[in-house]
Amino acid sequence: MMSESVIGGYTYRIGKLSARDQFQVIRKLAPLMGSLGNASKTGTDAEALVPIAAALGEMSDDAADSILFELLKVASRKLENGIGWAPVSTGKQLMYADLPLADMLQIAWAVFQENFTGFLQGLHGAGSQDSPVPSGQ
Numbered sequence: 001m002m003s004e005s006v007i008g009g010y011t012y013r014i015g016k017l018s019a020r021d022q023f024q025v026i027r028k029l030a031p032l033m034g035s036l037g038n039a040s041k042t043g044t045d046a047e048a049l050v051p052i053a054a055a056l057g058e059m060s061d062d063a064a065d066s067i068l069f070e071l072l073k074v075a076s077r078k079l080e081n082g083i084g085w086a087p088v089s090t091g092k093q094l095m096y097a098d099l100p101l102a103d104m105l106q107i108a109w110a111v112f113q114e115n116f117t118g119f120l121q122g123l124h125g126a127g128s129q130d131s132p133v134p135s136g137q
Helices: 019-039 045-058 061-072 101-126
Strands: 003-007 010-014 075-078 085-087
Touching: 003 101, 010 101, 019 045, 019 061, 019 101, 061 101, 075 101
Parallel strands: none
Antiparallel strands: 003 010, 010 075, 075 085
């Protein structure tokens, strides 16, 4: 099931990535994941952004583009005439010249949340004492 979000005055449909595409995004984000953990230990939101920004700055342009376009390719914008939806990205190029950076990042974040929230919660809970542990038999 797809969700919808209103961002920058437009309605976007947020789709699902395939399992392989989800794997590729998570694999490319792995270096950033450690920074997210470190950010959660800081006191303020501004302090939390420092390790995240540093990790993003170290990411190659190709990796950043790959992640961004992988997320955006499953989003579509409701057409102004109301007759359908059009893709935000072809997977390599944005389809809207009027899409500002803040909106583009919000769409990518909405796709990320739609596709990875359960996965990340599962990882967080995997180390808890309530998780079943194989008996080794």
